Amino acid sequence: MALSPAAYGGFLAGKKRPEYRYELFTCAWHGHELAGQQTAEVTPEDAVVVRDVGPQRWCRCQRCDGWFAVPIPDDPSEEQVPRRDQIDLPLRAPALRDRYVLRLLELDRMLHVVTLTFLAIAFIAFATHNRSLHADYQNIMNALNGGGAAALKFRRVLGSLRKAFDYTPAQLFVLAAICIGYACLEAVEAVEAVEDG
Numbered sequence: 561m562a563l564s565p566a567a568y569g570g571f572l573a574g575k576k577r578p579e580y581r582y583e584l585f586t587c588a589w590h591g592h593e594l595a596g597q598q599t600a601e602v603t604p605e606d607a608v609v610v611r612d613v614g615p616q617r618w619c620r621c622q623r624c625d626g627w628f629a630v631p632i633p634d635d636p637s638e639e640q641v642p643r644r645d646q647i648d649l650p651l652r653a654p655a656l657r658d659r660y661v662l663r664l665l666e667l668d669r670m671l672h673v674v675t676l677t678f679l680a681i682a683f684i685a686f687a688t689h690n691r692s693l694h695a696d697y698q699n700i701m702n703a704l705n706g707g708g709a710a711a712l713k714f715r716r717v718l719g720s721l722r723k724a725f726d727y728t729p730a731q732l733f734v735l736a737a738i739c740i741g742y743a744c745l746e747a748v749e750a751v752e753a754v755e756d757g
C-alpha cells in the first residue's frame with residue numbers, strides 16, 4: 561500500500577538507526593569478513609560461521625553478522641575452517657565506533673594544519689609586500705571614492721581591512737611563527753594518532 565508523503569515521513573521518523581551501523585558502513589566500504597570461504601571441508605561444528613547448503617556455501621560476516629552466499633571453491637586454499645582462536649576478529653561495536661571517532665579527530669587536526677599553514681603563508685606574504693599592498697589598497701580606496709552606491713558599499717567593506725596595515729612586518733612574522741608552531745604541534749599529534757591507531 562502506497563503511503564502519503566506525510567505518512568511516509570512519520571514512518572521514517574519512527575525508525576531507529578541500526579545499532580550496528582558502523583559495522584554495515586565498514587563492510588560496505590571494505591567488504592565483508594567471511595570465514596571459511598576458501599575452505600575445502602565444512603563440518604557441522606563450523607555451522608556458526610559457514611554452512612554448505614546443497615550446491616551453495618553460506619558464510620557469516622565476522623563484522624556485521626550477515627550471511628552471504630558464495631560459490632564453493634574449486635581450488636580451496638585451506639583444508640579446514642580456522643578455529644575461533646585462529647581467526648582475527650575485526651573491530652566491532654564500541655571499538656569500531658571509537659576507531660571512527662579517532663579518524664574524525666585526525667581529520668580535524670589535519671584541517672587545522674592546512675588552515676594554520678595557509679595563515680602563516682598569508683602573514684609572511686603580507687609582511688614582505690606590506691608597502692606595495694598598502695599602496696594598492698589606498699589606490700583602490702581612492703578609486704572607489706565618489707563612485708555609486710555599490711562602490712561606496714564595497715569601500716565600506718574594504719575599510720574593515722585597514723586595521724591589517726596597523727601591524728608591522730615584525731609582528732606579522734611573529735604571528736606566522738606562532739601559526740607554524742601550532743601547525744607542527746597538530747601535525748605531530750596527528751601522526752602519532754595514526755601510528756597508535
Ligand SMILES: [Zn+2]
Pocket residue numbers: 583587591592593621622623624625626
Ligand atoms: Zn559484513
